[in-house]
Amino acid sequence: MNFEIHFQAMQPPTGAHPCERCLLRGNPAFLAVTAEDLRLIESFRTGTRTVEAGRAVIEEDHPSPQLYTVYSGWAFRYKSLSDGRRQILGFLLPGDFIGLQDEFADGHTHGVEAVTDVTLCSFARxxxxxxxxxxxxxxxxxTWLAAREEKMVDDNLVTAGRRNAAERVAMLLMHLYRRAERVGMAREGWVAFPFNQQHIADALGLSLVHTNKTLRRLQRLGLYRLEGGWLRILEPHxxxxxxxxxxxxxxxxxxx
Amino acid sequence: MNFEIHFQAMQPPTGAHPCERCLLRGNPAFLAVTAEDLRLIESFRTGTRTVEAGRAVIEEDHPSPQLYTVYSGWAFRYKSLSDGRRQILGFLLPGDFIGLQDEFADGHTHGVEAVTDVTLCSFARxxxxxxxxxxxxxxxxxTWLAAREEKMVDDNLVTAGRRNAAERVAMLLMHLYRRAERVGMAREGWVAFPFNQQHIADALGLSLVHTNKTLRRLQRLGLYRLEGGWLRILEPHxxxxxxxxxxxxxxxxxxx
DNA sequence: CGATTGATTGACAAAGGTCAATGTGGGTGG
DNA sequence: CCACCCACATTGACCTTTGTCAATCAATCG
Structure with a gap:
């Protein structure tokens, strides 16, 4: 498959840009705002930041002095236990707002790590x-964004608490596909899928090996395809x- | 047709009281507010409501036209899968604000059920x-309250995803004790503990039987006591x- | 080409789930 | 007051799912 043309078209501008030329805002997934609100948002914004794939956006043990909106790329929120077990709390993609919890909770909250290279708009706490x-x-x-995020964590909690391995994987594939599609990251039925099996295992509360076996099983059943970092849902129903x-x-x- | 909802709606507000005489506000667990803010909150409030132990505060499949603050008693938020498996998302006690998610998310969110008799202050969405x-x-x-609640769900997700049974039970006992203590519900080291083992199992993502065995084990180890619906933590550390x-x-x- | 990272697999172990029986204490109708 | 009922707690026997260990494979990269 050759998706390079599409992929280039999806490349965000790197570095600073004024909010009036924000490429996300044209997206129907987002509410329109007035010019005045846009000015206010821009005055609230302190800059942009790029984080390489695999690096920390927010250290887990080190609350961030910044809030962020993801402008491009994928990241995830996570928490670890002291012996290293890690739970991914949710995935972040363009439009998601990061760091609200730190504003209010005192102690530790969560870390954020980039999956792909990520561009962020930063705001002073x-x-x-x-x-x-x-x-x-x-x-x-x-508040709307905070409530939506809580709803997603609620769903993930149901998954980790009550779904079996195959149900978890099915749910996650649909969830990630839908969210990517929503912000216009789908191309002819495919979305870029930059996660490895460890990410999936950490998100679902499964071991790596069992995640692998479950993924293979659903793939052999012909429910989805995953090739070269691109995901296609074959049997959404x-x-x-x-x-x-x-x-x-x-x-x-x-x-x- | 649901008879219950209509019946509840016709209940006279029990225990109605003006916000100036709110018994929660004296509690150091809560921020002081100005008289003006208090008036505004009272004008936002539409009444009070009482829900009996075991009854629904919000039906899972029936978004509520009201927002609530818990005034007294214990409740919990939950979600079910279509085959009946249920996950408790979190427990609610006095001061907790309910229903924000419905304001924003379109589809289903969660149900809320009273554990004890519960008194609520209601607000029009x-x-x-x-x-x-x-x-x-x-x-x-x-927003502060929404962020705090999300942080609690994050913790519960780590529990369901990564902790084993004993760790889950230990965590939940400490969590519930702490929260009750915080709003002044502790008496000489004991807090009222109105939950049955099914509640605990549903909250932790465990089966009822395994929850029972794990509870007994920690109790035999002398870590806590639970008698007549009262909980005492013997070994907090x-x-x-x-x-x-x-x-x-x-x-x-x-x-x- | 060796080295490294991620995917895959089989063999086996462990944690937790399911089933079914029993216990227990508080109500309640008679 | 008593026999019965009911909800909830408790336990043992057994089974299933998932985790752990270890080896192998495949692709990529200096």
Whole structure:
């Protein structure tokens, strides 16, 4: 398969750019904002940052002085136990807002690590309250994002607590495909899938080996294909039913 | 047709009280508010509601037109799979705010069920945005509560995904004790513990039988006592270490 | 070409789930 | 007051799923 043309077309501009030329905002997955709100968001923003694949966006034991919005790339939130066991709490892709929890909780919260190279828009933590004050609608939007994220963690908790291995894998494949598709990362039924099996195992609460065996089984059943880092769902209905996981079409999300 | 909902809606508000005489607000676990904010909260509030132990506060398949703050009693949030498997997402006690997710997410979110008799202060969903607009500080506080709740779900996800049975039980006992203690529900080292083993199993992602065996084991080890619906932690250090779960002293929370 | 990273597999062990029986204490109708 | 019921807790026997260990394979990279 040759997806290079598409892939290039999806490349974000690296480095700083003004919010008025934000490439995400044209995306129908996000709410439109007024020019005034956009100016306010830009004044709240302190810059951009790039993190290489595999590096930490936020260290787990080191709360971040910044909040971020993912502008391009995939990342994940995680927590570790002291003996090294790691649980991925959720995946982050363009439009996701990172770091709210640190603003409020005192102790440790979670780490964030880049899966691919990631571009972020950064915001100063101590300007969050002034932002709420200056424009309550943006505060409302941030609450929206927090509630949506909690809903995703709720779903992941049901997965880890109650689904068996095959159901977990089915659910995750559908979930990741849907989210990528939503922000326009799908090309002719394929989405870039940069995760390795360790990521999947850590997200699902399974061991690496069992994750591998379960993935192979579903693949042999012809439910999906995964080639060269691209994922295609062959039997969405079967995967949804197996995972007992049905997403409604999602409303446009705020983008900060 | 659901008779219950109508019946509940017709209940006279039990224990109605003005916010100025709120018994929770004296509690050091909660932030002090100005008289003006208090008036605003009261104008946002639409009444109170009582739910009997074991009844639904919010039906899982029936999004609520109300938001609530728990005023007294214990409840829990949960989600079910279509074959009946149930996962408890978290426990709710006085001061916890319920229903934010429904405001934003379209589809299903979660159900809420009372463990003990529960008293709630109710708020109209459609007045949430006006509240943000009228007093951004209260909006900021609501975001605080949302972020705190997400942090708790994150912890539960680590538990379900990565801790073994004994670690899960140890963690949950410490967690519930701490939270109850924090809002002043402890009496000489004991807290009321109204949960049965099915609740614990559903919260931890374990089977009922295995939960029982694990509880008995930790009890025989002398780590805790549970008598007549009251819990006492005998070896907090051992339970914390076993569960790899260390809470910092918590800051005062906003109370809406 | 060796080295490294990630995927794959089989053999085996362990944790946890399922089934079924029993215990226990508090209500409740008679 | 007593026999019965019911919800919940407890236990043993057994089974299934998942985890662990270790070897092999495949692709990529200096």
């Amino acid at each position: 101590d300007r969050l309250w002034p932002l709420f004050h200056a424009q309550p609608k943006l505060g409302y939007h941030i 079967a995967l949804q039913t197996l995972g007992d996981y049905f997403e409604r079409p999602l409303q446009p999300a705020p983008l900060i | 459609d007045r949430l945005w006006p509240l943000f607009h009228a007093q951004p500080k209260l909006g900021y506080h609501i 051992a339970l914390q270490t076993l569960g790899d779960y260390f809470e910092r002293p918590l800051q005062p929370a906003p109370l809406i």
